[in-house]
Amino acid sequence: MEEENTTIIMASLSTLSPSHLTNLTHSILSISHHHRRRLAAVLSSPTLFSLTLRHLLSLSLPDKTHLIANHLLSLLNPLLINRKHQSLTSYATNMKLRDLDAVVLLLFLCETHQLDPDVLEASADNWREILGNMCSDTMLSNNSGLWTCDAGILMPYIETLVRCKRFVDIMGGYNHLRRGDQKQGYEVPAARAAVVALRAVEVFKGAGEEVECVICKEEMSEGRDVCEMPCQHSFHWKCILPWLSKKNTCPSCRFQLPTDDVFSEIQRLWEILVKTSDLHVA
Ligand SMILES: [Zn+2]
Ligand SMILES: [Zn+2]
Incomplete structure (x- = not known):
């Protein structure tokens, strides 16, 4: 599933004109830098780290899912800017800094756990130091000239996007079930x-x-x-x-207008992405 999602994104990217791709690379670069700066800030300050960790631990699973979904949406948006159907709007993701710090830390914890599951067995008091070391290691390895080429910028971004997508696919589905929407696609008003x-x-x-x-x-x-x-x-x-006010679809052709519901919006943008990648294949 993860590989398939990566393929969809790559196929969609390959349909962009060189100037769109340059614009996209710039916006991704600035997003990635912003996230890295936040992670570095959290890891370098004991106070900010413990506040952020406490905030993260206080969130329920649906809250965490919502946070990751918002993050995913902000990662998806640049991919669809300049696309015909997207021209109407770009979803306003005004994530609070506290939430952004939490989600960036959460993703880094997952990444660290994936690299070395034992690392987080240590008491949480030592996490900041351990993560700080991991962080400078990965930043160093990413700085080895790779950042100057497109692939070096795009790959970590796509990996994060795909990881968030998998999480939201699993947990978002769970949320919808909990809201009693069952399988029959549920309706949301247009934004x-x-x-x-x-x-x-x-x-x-x-x-x-x-x-x-x-x-x-x-x-x-x-x-x-x-x-x-x-x-x-x-x-x-x-x-x-x-x-x-009830549905976001055109009564004639089911064209979808943007919505304010984060999960529906992810689904809508993802479908556009899949379509653009199909066009290229066809
Ligand atoms: Zn009428
Ligand atoms: Zn229509």
Whole structure:
């Protein structure tokens, strides 16, 4: 599964133009640096470390899942900027610094545990020192000139993204079950920002043509202002607004508008990514 996800991301990246790829590399570089700086800050200050660890330990499993999901979303966003369907919005991930520190520490703990499961057997009092050593080791190995080429920047980013995705796939599914949504895909309203950004267009008909709003099955009169979705299907405002307050999909073609629900948003962005990688294969 992990390999498949990596392949999807790589295939999608290979469809980008060189200038998009350069932009993407820059935004990934700045995100990665920011995360590394936070990790270094947490590991170098005993006070910040113990506060962050305490915050992390106080979180329930669903809370941790939510945190990782938000982090995943912020990692996914740069991949989809410049993509046609994404132009409408970019999800505003305003993670609190305290939460960012917690998630960066959590991911580093997982990474460390994966490298050496015994390391964290030590008492938590010694974790900061142990992790600090691990951290400077990995930073040194990553600094060996690799950061100057694209692969050196992209690979750690993709690995983190894929790791978060796996966690959210497992735990996010669990959360949905707990909310009683069962298997039948659950519905979420469209994001307010996306609804506000919808275009008003005037109904224009060819001779003898009838244009029907599929929600109410009534005709849309010539010259009237109606709502046009990004997929170019149009509806009466009075019909589409209540619809979008419950679902984020186009009634005609199921095109998805952005949502404020972090799990649905990950799914939506991931589907776009899969589509762009398929296009390339085809
Ligand atoms: Zn209607
Ligand atoms: Zn549509």
